[in-house]
Amino acid sequence: MDPTNHRPEEPGRDHPTPHPAPRPAEGHSTTPPPVRTVQLVSGDYLLTINPVDGSEIEPCPPGERPDFPERRGPDERAELRRAAAPPLPAGAVGFEVPVLEREEERERLTRLLARGRSVRVTGPSGAGRSTLLDAVAADCETLAPDGVIRLSGYRRTPTDLLYELYAAVYRAPLYRPDRAELLAAVAEVGAVVVLDDIEFGGAALDEFLDATPECAFLISATPSVAAPSADSHLEEVFLAGLSRSGSLELLERAVRRPLAEDERGWAADLWFESEGLPLRFVQAGALLRQRDALRAEQAAPEEEAGFADASGTADASGTAGHSDGAGARDIPLPTLAEGAAPVALIASRLSEAARDTLRFAVALGGECPHQSHLPALAGDTHADTALGELIAGGLVTPAGPHYRLAVGVADQLAADGYADGQSERASAVAQHYAWWTGHPSVAPERVAVEADAILTAMAALVAAREPGRAETAVLLARSATPAFAAALHWGAWERALRHGQEAARLAGQVAEEAYFHHELGVLALCTGNPDRARAELEASIGLRGVLADKRGTVAGRRALALVTDRTRGPAGPGVFAAPGGRTGAGEQGPDARHDTSAAPFDGVSAGRRDPADTEITVVTPRVETTTRIDRTDVLAAIGVAGAGGPEGKGGGAGAGRQGGGRTPLGRRIAALTRTRRNxxxxxxxxxxxAVLGTVVALGIASGDGDKGSTDTVKPGQSSSRKDDDKGLTAEEPTSDAGESGQPGPSSAPGTPTAPSTLGSDSPSASESPTAPSSSGEASPTAEPPSPSSSEPTTRPPTHRPTTPPTTPPTPTKTPPTTPPTTPPTSSTTSPGGDTTNTASGPATTASSSPTSPGSSASSASSPSVSA
Known part of the structure; x- marks a missing residue:
């Protein structure tokens, strides 16, 4: 089955109207066509074109990446040139336009190209620029190692042209290099590049020329295109119209006979009006040929009827024009106005299929569909010859691999009524192309040839803003965009996606809009624009999340993860972590899952890992200044986070200074450690x-040394907490509850503590002589406390320190007699010779006990043990 023609049994084959619905697949089967997926390599990515859920992109495995492509040979390049040229339709009766009065320009261009210089030929549309370029290209076949390469700049960007140049020289199927590799490859191309109908200039042209230093360019442009910069070193050649004699010679070649005297006068007037543009004389030649054909049609019946007499003059009773040669007098020459605007007159003498082709071309903005599509569009099996009539009439001109209306033709046809109903015709073309591009037998390269007609059909339907037109544009975009991507025609791919996204928005098709956003994101990632890729993919994921499209959402999230992976960067040094892992502006950093920062202290950040990641997760905001962190403040912050909870409230050594408050540094460190509470x-x-183990060990050692002492407390006696605390150096929590034993606010961390008297043989200074034992009797060995002591007589039997020691104990010359009640700032010596050390120990209230006269003497005689 030929997808460009209807089968006899297909509906619409014998439709009475000239515009049948060209989607024959609708009447055959409800089974959807098989999905055609294509896998290609784009730079460092492996891209799978999936027309259903969206293209899938992943890093290219090493085995999938092709080697450096090979150069094409001369025969292969010549075959590509023949394939890229627009085909000559069947039935074309035109002629090859000769190169008249261009010999001087032709020799100059060939000479400059042989020297390696680049030239730009500037002239108005219809001046014969393409004909001159063809002649010069034939003269330069052997000048460069890579020969002559023909490119079309019609609706092409500099990037599109660079990739087309790459594909013309290198053999790389299903591979699209990245920007760096592309520039490196085209920099080694040595060819004469003939670039027709370029549409950009200035800095863009300079960048294009700089990327190909080994090529000599022959460029043609209209005066409306921006001029090259002064530093481009392009030679300028302006192409004017033909002279009067040259115009008459061109008209005689177009008519294929010598001109009559009246025709020569008419041609002279036309030359003065048209300024000698060759296109106008090609169209004038078409008018004269049509006139000759009409005269021949009128003369033939007269000869067959035998109405002419022997003298060859007309019978007086006969009808005018019924004699040999009399019919020519009845068909006058076109007027000067008709010669200046000959399109309407030429079109009126064409076949119905040709006029219908012109209507479709006007509806498509001047783009002519391929001749193989005309029978399906026009509803005539012989409509494929219509394009030949248009070429012979000078109404169409080549534009790359296809044809388009010549300059000024579309405007003259629209004024003659050919633009009526163009929305319906554009919709019919879109429906036909939607079926054709999605057919499995159509190669993506064939779809790329029709890219301009497909894109203009989409644009016309989107601009119409009529009911039902947007849905047709969406259908065409969904069918054509995978083919454009597979054919590596990514300029057309992007434009089709933009049209499809806008059409889906107008039609209210959320699923299709999400698809186009996804494809745009993948395209942006492949072309090196991660910011646009992130925006498009996030929009697609959001829309698909609303629709509960799980497969599409998964495809979008995979692509977005790849964008995040490619855009991550190292975090800035000298910063601290903020609560919640967010930046100072409150936004999640893009590289938070993979980058690490230096932790403020060892053992905290290194111990936390995300189960899903293989690297440490530390997200840090930048701060203006860096404060030196003291080990005392760090341990105090640990105490706050460990004992007091996230807000640092509660007892223990971690409660802030001065009634539980925190210093600014302590608050920052507490914020740092909040996320690592566990x-x-x-x-x-x-x-x-560890501390308790040390305490127990030291207590056991102290108890073993005091076995023979008679001043120790017996098991049956009650003892105060002071006895249990002799082997500790850590701070003790303060108690403001007095005898109730409730803990009070602790002192500030980092304050020096009083030295202990581990292993001392002196009795405890806090024991009362009347403290009862377990049997109810007073202990004979208990000594009364010192008169200066304010410690309670009883305390809880156990001691659980909440924080490690902040500073080493201060050694003293003599052991203290009593623990201090308030944290003094310096050491003082009592009148009896006792030394009281600086400490931040607990201050409690208790009832005083009578002291014994030998208390101070006993304390003074006890040995001093430095901590």
Missing amino acids: LLAAGAGALLV
């Missing part, structure tokens, strides 16, 4: 176990 709790527990 780790700090575990660390604090381990530290507590």
Whole structure:
């Protein structure tokens, strides 16, 4: 089955109207066509074109990336040139336009190109620029190693042309290099590049020329295109119209006979009006040929009827024009106005199929469909010859691999009524192309040839803003965009996606709009624009999330993860982590899942890992200044996070200074450790176990040394907490509850503590002589406390320190007699010779006990043990 023609049994084949619905697939089967997926390599990515859920992109495995492509040979390049040229339709009766009065320009261009210089030929549309370029290209076949390369700049960007140049020289199927590799490859191309109908100039042209230093360019442009810069070193050649004699010679070649005297006068007037543009004389030649054909048609019946007499003059009773040669007098020459605007007159003498082709071309903005599509569009099996009539009439001109209306033709046809009903015709063309591009037998390269007609059909339907037109544009975009991507015609791919996204928005088709956003994101990622890729993919994921499209959402999230992976960067040094892992502006950093920063202290950030990641997760905001962190403040912050909770409230050494408050540095460190509360709790527990183990060991050692002392407390006696605390160097929590035993606010962390008297043989200074034992009797060995002591007589039997020691104990010359009640700032010596050390120990209230006269003497005689 030929997808460009109807089968006899297909509906619409014998439709009475000239515009049948050209979607034959609708009447055959409800089974959807098989999905055609194509896998190609784009730079570092492996791209799978999926027309259903959206293209899938992933890093290219090493085995999938092709080697450096090979150069094409001369025969292969010549075959590509023949394939890229627009085909000559069947039935074309035109002629090859000769190169008249261009010999001087032709020799100059060939000479400059042989020297390696680039030239730009500037002239108005219809001046014969393409004909001159063809002649010069034939003269330069052997000048460069890579020969002559023909490119079309019609609706092409500099990037499109660079990739087309790459494909013309290198053999790389299903591979699209990235920007760096593309520039490196085209920099080694040595060819004469003939670039017709360029549409850009200035800085863009300079960048294009700089990318190909080994090529000599022959460029043609109209005066409306921006001029090259002064530093481009392009030679300028302006192409004017033909002279009067040259115009008459061209008209005689177009008519294929010598001109009559009246025709020569008419041609002279036309030359003065048209300024000698060759296109106008090609169209004038078409008018004269049509006139000759009409005269021949009128003369033939007269000869067959035998109405002419022997003298060859007309019978007086006969009808005018019924004699040999008399019919020519009845068909006058076109007027000067008709010669200046000959399109309407030429079109009126064409076949119905040709006029219908002109209507479709006007509806498509001047783009002519391929001749193989005309039978399906016009509803005539012989409509494929219509394009030949248009070429012979000078109404169409080549534009790359296809044809378009010549300059000024569309405007003259629209004024003659050919633009009526163009919305319906554009919709019919879109429906036909939607069926054709989605057919499995149509190669993507064939779809790329029709890119301009397809894109103009989409644009016309989107601009119409009529009911039902947007849905047709969406259908065409969904069918054509995968083919454009597979054919590596990514300029057309992007334009089709933009048209499809706008059409889906107008039609209210959310699923299709999400598809186009996804494809635009993948395209932006492949072309090196991660910011646009992120925006498009996030829009697609959001729309598909609303629709509960799981497969599409998964495809979008995979592509977005790749964008995030490619755009991540190292975090800035010298910063601290903020709560919640967010930046100072409150936004999640894009590289938060993969980058690390230096932790403020060891053992905290290194112990936390995200189960889903293989690297440490530390997201840090930047701060203006960096404050030196003291180990005392760090341990105090640990105490706050471990004992007091996230707000640092509660008892223990971690409660802030001056009634539980925190310093600014402590608050910052507490914020840093808030997200690692579980780790700090575990660390604090381990530290507590270590401290308790040390206390127990030291207590056992102290108890073993005091076995023979008679001044120790017996098991049956009650003892105060002071006895249990002799082997500790950590701070003790303060108690403001007095005898109730409730804990009070602790002192500030980092304050020096009083030295202990581990292993001392002196009795405890806090024991009362009347403290009862377990049997109700007073202990004979208990000594009364010192008169200066304010410690309570009883305390809880156990001691659980909440924080590790902040500073080493201060050694003293003599052991203290009593623990200090308030944290003094310096050491003082009592009149009896006792020394009281600086400490931040707990201050409690208790009832005073009578002291014994030998208390101070006993304390003074006890040995001093430095901590």
